Amino acid sequence: MSSQKWAGVFPAVTTKFTADDRLDIAEMERCFKLQLDAGVHGLIVCGSLGEASTLEPAEKVEVLNTAIRVAGGSVPVLLTVVEGSTRRAQALAEAGAKAGADGFMILPGVPYKSDARETMAHYRAVAKSGGKPVMIYNNPVSYGVDITPAMLGELAADPLFVAVKESSDDVRRVTQIFNAVGDRFQVFTGVDNLALESLAVGAVGWVAGLVCAFPAETVAIYDLMRQGRLAEAVAIYRWFQPLLDLDVSSKLVQNIKLVEALATNSNDRCRAPRLPLVGEERARVEAIVAKALANRPQLPAAKIAAE
Template identity: 90%
Template sequence: MSKGANWSGIFPAVTTKFTADDRLDVAEMERCFALQLDAGVHGLIVCGSLGEASTLEPDEKIEVLKTALRVAGGKVPVLLTVVEGSTRRAQALAEAGAKAGAEGFMVLPGVPYKSDSSETMAHYRAVAKAGGLPVMIYNNPVSYGVDITPTMLGELAADPLFVAIKESSDDVRRVTQIFNAVGDRFQVFTGVDNLALESLAVGAVGWVAGLVCAFPAETVAIYELARQGRMAEALAIYRWFQPLLDLDVSSRLVQNIKLVEALVTNSNDRCRAPRLPLVGEDRARVEAIVEKAMANRPKLPAAKLAAE
């Protein structure tokens, strides 16, 4: 069985940090990635949408990957996101990522083109073959216009490299539909922050999270409590977290989450153009949400939840 078959838990989709002169800020990424590991996350995913993949050069993506691998030190799997406009470029990135030490990939369709089902599955099969490592299929029809349906997953299930799915259709019913279609063939992760507990309650085994970048301990606590059946405790934290989690479901999720990181973890909110940090009313709104959350931040259960 591949190592990837055992993926579960909290997998932060980490942000990419930049210096004031728009270079990769490796030292700040090392610090921020370490905060995630210290809080007990179960994996790291680099260079995704939240990681500003569309603005990164291929060599930068590999450098971010190597930074995360160095921080993880083999303690948790590190996945490289593969999102390219052509299958050829996606294959090249998968090959480079495998050579650099990635332990798996989170793969998107060949956006921005809206491929049909046969094109989509051909893209996934080609990228998986090129990388030769376990793949988490990322389904986000809301953002990318391509829906990887339970029927399509049934066809992809024949390839053992496909081991997980990040389900971000914004419809929690899809989790149950996946299980009904393919059983437990795939490790199902939720990819929508403000549907996370609902998804875990109906069988998802993991959460590809965004606000975890600023609140790793709270995110891990929700997952561990839900896993142990302590739903009332998980729900109390989740309800507190909800206004922050809503910031993930936005066209400006990068700017939102980077600002929350800056306010909570003393990082910075620098983005790569054309994105710019939030200003004016948009910035004030996020600052108010964070201020209220920090004033009412819940006390978490024992740190070693998994051991209880």
């Protein structure tokens, strides 16, 4: 599957656990299928929302295998590579490539805040080990490392780097990337409540979080924007906004898993040290979801042919 076709809605799917803290393969299969049935364009596993920091390497490969099996080649499946050392990241990329990942979404070597030289060396080494197309994940807000447009200009010399997930929380960065490197990369927005704004200025994809609970609405916004049907997209986006805000939080995992539980009859089990929301935090999310479900918009016919 050509990386040049990477565009559209790519859910950063959650990792499901059983009551005894094992991987819940059956529930992941069900939830991944809900995404595919709604028309998403790719799947990204084992990211921040997928609780990567709590997963063992073998578990990451098992989650990847589950997504590949459910996708059946219909959409690309990307494995997130986020490790504290370049060496461990290389090993995971090699394992992911062997398991059949279509590509990788790579993060800096967190939690260390690398400088530009170190960051680019990390990306080049991990990409070479995986040997598959790479989406560069830029999230200076959460990880303290900013992959600037100038750095992207240097990384552009390596054909393995094909896309950028832009999560700097500044929609102006999308335009700055285009001004620096033209159309060299497929630019994805990675901030749920900046998605429509990013698509409006040229982003071709959306690495989404709340899509896990509301896939049809997420895909509809993307499709409508690609068709130039701005008013219809804005109407859905305004309804969606209180939910999308839950993605921009240190407890985005707990928030989104609770929304999933309420909207798709899943569960909100997390792996410790994360614990499901309780008290006022839980009540707040429940109220947001209840209002959203009570006012869920009727979606227009917005499917467009794959580009």
